[in-house]
Amino acid sequence: MQIFPRSLNYLPLVAAVGVALLGGGVTFGIWYYFSPKNTQTGYAPEQPVPYSHKLHAGELGIDCRYCHANIERSQEAMIPPTQACMGCHAIVKKDSPKLAAIRGSWAGGTPVEWVRVHRVADYAYFDHSVHLAAGVGCVSCHGRVDQMDVVRQDQPLSMGWCLECHRDPTPNLRPKDQITNMTWTPTAEQAAQFAQATVKGPEHCSGCHR
Amino acid sequence: MSSEENTTGMTRTTRTTTDRVAWRSLEEKVDPSRLKDEACGSDVVKQHVGAEELFQLNRRKFLTLSGAIGTLASVEGCIRRPVENILPYTDMPEYVNPGVPSHYATAVSEGGEVLGIVSTSYEGRPTKLEGNPEHPTSRGATSMWVQSSILDLYDHERLRGPRQNGAPSDFASFDKFFSEKIATLKQKGGAGLYILTQPTFSPTYVRTRQLVVDRLPSSRIAVYTPVPNSNAREAARLALGVPAHAIYDYSRAKVVLALDSDFLGTDPGSTLSSRQFANAREMESAAGSMNRLYSVEPTLSVTGSNADHRLRLPAQDIARYARALAAELTSLGVELGQVGSSVKGAQTEGIPEQWIKSVARDLYKNRGQCLIVAGPRQPVAVHALTYALNRALGNSGKTVTFTEPVDAQEPENFDSLKTLVSMINAGRVDTLVILGGNPVYDAPADLNFAEALKKVPTSITFSAYSDETASLSTWQIPRAHELESWGDQQSTRGDYSVQQPLIAPLWGGRTDAEVLAQIAGEPNWRAYDLVKTTVETRGIKGEVAWRKLLHKGISDTRFGAVLGSTPLRDAEIAAAVQRLGSVAPLPANTFEAVFTVDNKILDGRYANNSWLQELPDPITRITWDNAALFSPTTAKQLEIKNGDMVRIKHGDRAIDIVAWLQPGTAAQSIILPLGWGRKQAGTVGNNKGFNVYPLRTLAAPHFISGVTVEKLNKKYALAQTQEHDSMEGRPLAIDATLAEYKNTPNFPEYKSPDPHQTPLWRMQDYSTGEQWGMNIDLNTCTGCGACAIACQAENNVPVVGKTEVARGREMHWLRIDRYYIGDDADEPEVAFQPVACVHCETAPCENVCPVAATSHSPSGLNDQAYNRCIGTRYCMNNCPYKVRRFNFLNYNQEIPETVQMQKNPNVTVRFRGVIEKCTYCVQRIEGARINARRQGRTEVRDSDVDAACSQACASGSITFGNLNDPNSKVARKRKSDRSYALLSEIGTRPRTRFLGKIRNPNPEMNTVKS
């Protein structure tokens, strides 16, 4: 008596192959699409103040360190105090509606609640100053901020991504005086010189995790 | 994928609409970032069109594909991690540099001495205290109490504002009430006003108090603290005619005789004493010489456990011993004058002869470079006698000198409290202002202070907590913590420091000086003004000098005259010694109770400090409790076992307390540590241990003979961190006598040899770069425990509580192993051995971790990546030193906000389920490395970095640094012939090495036994 259709004969095979593929597919999918490369890059939240780096850093050509002061001396990103904005905007564009929040903060002494864009993974103690000291430019991690109206995360900031550079920083090294230059490209001899550079990021755990 | 790529990708597609485009990756086909936008509701159509042009597939296939990715992307893109905000300053203070700590010099007065300290603050939030290297009393070191005072500062259970009759009030209404009250009192010249304060080292305080005395002449001042150093002080008054501090210099003493003195532990100024003692004990090589310490005491103290010879004597017999010794010294030709006659015919029953003859001879041999010191428990006469002996032995000006105290008017402690109480009972006290202290809890029981306090019409208590005393007062006002207020301190040596607030008072709060100034009616009664005035009256004038004083943390000039040359008044001393009479030895089967200041929480002031509660007692290794200590033989006679509850009676007073068998306890002494059994200390301190104050009376505040012990058939569980006391004959804490050392200088390595076989695999090359290492010199380590607390403060080490400790789950990264040597349970030799992760070069823990959460750094650190650890605990098993700690539960749950402020921002707070351990303070190392790079240096200098434990260690036993730097402290110490590796035979090649302990017994005394 035939209780199963003939077509079922290949079922076991198909099932076996299917399961194998599915397993592989899921692994790949998670590894690839759930990695910060896909989940983090491109994150560009709306900020309380429509501040445009494109205008300030790009067109006006204000150096990063004018607002992000102390960044060469501290681990912190140094989001500038309202004071820094008012430094100019007490005179320039002093009643622009866009700057209402700034003026409010300055008057009321309440901080502007900027939305964090770049966030290194938990438990990683990232230090800006030492990277600048090593000659890694802003653009290497933050991208062409001078072209961004709204700041977006440009790089994955994942551990693997960090390690790539820690293992071979050469492509990201530049003269200390060009740190904030967004458009700097090495000349042939500079490239050669940096290829010789001995500077290297730590690759051991405690280099970043404490 | 960078923005450029996208754009090129898209442009390429728009350019070539007909022919198929090859793509390198999926994103190029469909740009996820755009899909994110889409999902987030930006233009959908354009996307699809562009994409469809991009690859000529049939629409169905495409939609499924993009759909899939689209949803994926949208899920991620929109609701990414919780949105975080960054709140910058609006107007940033000039000197603040977020993320970079700033350091402030200040001072704290701790248990009878002033310590200069330097604080580390992040954005105005002090997280750690270190000793001020410029300050002679600390010399960069700290005690466990200083280290843990930072936790007290943030204690969320402190009094949070004024309370009137227990009901919350505010400063405004208090000040109104207070000023009116003072006004009324002023009319009577202050009559009926009593001020109860504590001994002080603050010139400003003394000055303001003088103002009160001058302006309200009929007001009265009482001074009380439960465990004062007043006997020494009164003795000085007796011997010199003026009140004075006796200042000892242990670094110049070849022989030290401690009479019931714990100068390395709980006695005032132990931080400096430890440093000096270590200097005299340190051995560069076998050729060098070291000091010798005799200790005569009823209980095994930290000092006694470091002694070369130790004699167990009931506290009451110490006087007898002192007299016998004095008599022996006179017979050796030491000129004692009248005092000599007073000590004749001293009873020597129960005192081994050699302890009189040999010790006397040893002291005599070392005239001018020996020292006899008596402890605060001993009566005035004994102190006076020691002064006389020291002078007669030619030590004055060398190892002993006297200085003028800050507060010359300080009355005798117990008398002044007694007067106060009698005044209250006589109804002569209308207003009582209590500045700190907790007399309701710790006043002598027969004074019945609680009842007295209730009789006072208006009592105003300035206290950090709503404690036993404050809660009985009409007004309870927050008393500012030393670290959050302006003040000044002058050490017994006369070094003057200004205390600057490290943070605004968390719950408001007044300083003692402020209150006094208010009473005196000073218009500018704010602490800052008061201190500034004092500073100027002391001749430090002008802004520059002021700032220099603040910056340096200590004045250039010393205050308080040295009274070295003042002659001793023999007649008075002799009279006192005569009055002391010859104490009869305790008859058999009678006991004396000795009230000792607790090794951790002192007189109870630190009861609510969880770090100190959990720190194992240096000797008993008990946490979270105290216990009545019995000598093992006595306990056997009384059929008492560890953990039995006993009732200790004296007259009609009795206390119930748990018994503990403590080797080294005098046979007829029962040791009762003070400061426990608090009822209103806070959630940490309440009902921990047993309160022994009820047994303490004015007549005998330090020890009483004739107590009886009754065994109750109840048990009480104590939590110890170390349950096994013997080394089982293993070469762990290796020691030798001086003679043995001179014969075999490398005795430790001889006992614990290094296996010189090479491992199977190729070793990492450690010859270059910084290579971190540590030495721990067992010879100078006193086992005090400051390092353990320093580590806890620096590394956010959690507190787990009594039950978890009992389960064997304490988290201390740095523990101090305490071993007893010798077979006589009553006469143990003690060896201390601090053990933290020793950072093995071939670490057993590293191979076994399945996820590589612990691995080696190029500079020889055994790294532990908490966020990689999955908690198999395999490393913990495989660690021969058992220094790895596992978060069995979430020990960091629900930390009060203020306590969170203490956490070191550069150290991860660990979650449950992960292993943690000593990292050699890697955050400091990395900080120093980053600093060096910032300054364009490739190497870290030896001076740049120090571990928390070695920085705190007063005796300088712990040295840390770069082994590859031949001039570093650590490298030099490494060369010592006493250097050995713990458990070296396993071949772990630890980076922390120990230096063998040396004992220096008197060849004349064949045995240390009594």
Next chain:
Amino acid sequence: MSADAPIKEIGETPLVPAHVDHAFISNEVSRVTEQRAPIGWWLVFGTALIALGALGLSVGWLVWNGIGSWGNNSPVAWAWDITNFVWWIGIGHAGTLISAVLFLFRQKWRTSINRFSEAMTIFAVICALLYPTIHVGRIWLLYWCFPIPNQMSMWPNFKSPLLWDVFAVSTYFTVSLLFWYVGLLPDFATLRDRAKDVLRKRLYGAFALGWRGSNRHWRNYERAYLILAALSTPLVLSVHSVVSFDFATSVMPGWHTTIFPPYFVAGAVFSGFAMVSTLMILCRQVYGLKDIMTMKHLEMMNKIMLVTGSLVGYAYSMEFFIAWYSGNEYERYCFINRATGPYWWAYWTMITCNVVSPQFFWFKRFRTSIPVMFALSITINIGMWFERFVIIVTSLHRDYLPSSWGSFSPTIIDIGCYVGSIGLFFTLFSLFLRWIPMVAMFEVKAALPGAQPSHHGAHEEHDSHAALAVKEA
């Protein structure tokens, strides 16, 4: 298998009584899955389910609250968790041994117990796998133990014996499962053919993967079975050796021992056989299969227990000797402490149960007495659990530094996790008894006197069955 060899057991007595024939076997074995379950089954199943519930609760609480819910501490960082793991893995050994090794050695008497022990193996390994999973502090990150590519560009540490475990045990599980299933195919077919209602037909039919017992089927089957047997034979040795590496590769006194791999394997076989005979005796009584699982079988097993038991005993003594001979004071202390320290009772329980008790099997009287062997098999299971407890806890609780010596006491959650795992085991096992032929019918048939142990014989046999089934339909 050679066709002409006479099917005789050692002692020339037939393995199964004379009155047993093909039909008898099919009926005897199949009826268990066809008739209503006896009350005994319900008792076992019910109790097991309750225990399983306890497991659920305990594990739930453990994961929610942390490893601290167990009694583990410092220095005893591993306790009941790993003890149970090793215990179950050990039990899971007999299956492969009986099926593979005895098969390769042509031990005919294995036929009526192999199905049984394989099933037991698989369920035991499932129980074993539970513990490494739940004993980690952060179970949600367990996948880090597998070499999956990730954005951290971090790989597992292939130097760690714990990782070897992961692979060894999972391999063992997979192979055992295949081995078991392949062996089941013909019997599923039989059940399918005997089935009355369509549902049964479809279900068993599905599992039978369309087995018709054709010539080709049998040839493939026997080749497959032989290959799997060959594959799993090394596993018998490898798995428990690898488990023993967890301890042998460490530096702890009492763990750091070269004798561990063989010693663990012997112990595993020992406990495995003990568990098999426990279960066998039970089923034999409950289902009255005396004629298929004969006294002969039981006696053979008891002999093996005697041998392996004595092997284990030898290992114990050798450990002591080496500890003394090494002159290593830590090693010496460790073993003296085992026998005389705070956990002396655990050690002597172990010795009594594992070394002394099997010695009864020297005597035929005991070897062939059901009560005795049942009691002993239980005793041995207990003993083997204590062996693992002794190795793990008594070695850890007093190691190098006396300062950090400690002790271990279990919590209710510890107990819940242990009892619960037994519940899990018996739940699975009773389900197996209910729905799957517990004896490899066709293999027993092949072991009948005069049977042709080649696929031809079995082939015809099955065809006849098929025919029968058709008639019935």
